[in-house]
Amino acid sequence: MSGGWKLVDSWVPFLLSILLGIPLASLGLLIAGIVLAGYERLSTSFFLNGPSFDPDKAGIMPALVGSMWVVGLGMAIAIPLGVATAVYLTEYVGSKRVSSIILFNVNNLAGVPSVVYGLVALSIVGYQLGLGRSIATGAIALAFLVLPIIVVSTVEAIREIPVSQRLGAYALGASRLQVVLHVVLRQALPSILTGSILAVSRALGEAAPILVISGLIFVREPPSSPLDEFTALPLQIFNWITRPQAEFKELAAAAIIVLLLLLLALNSLAIYLRARLQARLPG
DSSP: OHHHHHHHHHHHHHHHHHHHHHHHHHHHHHHHHHHHHHHHGSSSSHHHHHOOOOTOOOOOOHHHHHHHHHHHHHHHHHHHHHHHHHHHIIISOHHHHHHHHHHHHHHHHHTTTTTHHHHHHHHIIISSOOOOHHHOOOOOOOOHHHHHHHHHHHHHHHHOHHHHHHHHHHTTTTHHHIIIIIIIIHHHHHHHHHHHHHHHHHHHHHHHHHHHHHHHHOOOOOSSSSSSSSOHHHHHHHHHHHHSSSHHHHHHHHHHHHOOOOOHHHHHHHHHHHHHHHHOOOO
């Protein structure tokens, strides 16, 4: 019997490595194909030009600026709201039952299809409040889309802080607000930043809610205010990839490379900031 278990133990790691290796190899081949198809299209004009029916003159400037606008404004809404919600649930709600119910519903929001956020934002913010298909409408949709990520990561970070640190601050005469600002949030800051940057990565790659709000409109100039109509990088990629000409598929591959590099940079920044800030914390 022991010999049989030894045989199983020797085969399990081998099978797991194969099962994990297949999707990783497929992902590697996919990325390699994208790079080979689009790297030649990466040029100064590609970043500075707008969309065009001539593939040699087409670029991503309006889409890239639109992505920066909608994601930046969305995070300006989501991060303070998410951190404040997490602090309220962990430090101010007296009943653990109430806190658990609210957190359970926040977790359920993470399972809602992203296109629903776009539909709700367009219906309420776009049509009822009169903001139309603007950057502000898209930013609000993305803010509530990534809100559960920020809330959950901040709650978990705050719960890891020892109670003794809070009690020590109270013993020295600190108020609850001082404890929250100088003890709780200071200790939880590395994890909060990591969760926030990962939320930015999620928002940057989202296409469904932006497609509902913006649509496949032809935008030649980058937006200049939150009330302007816009397009985003995922929409521009979708627009190019649906065209039959091979040149536009190369442009789509080049735009995917840019998007992947942005996501890689954001994730690298999250790892760096987490390590740097944790090294500065006492103990």
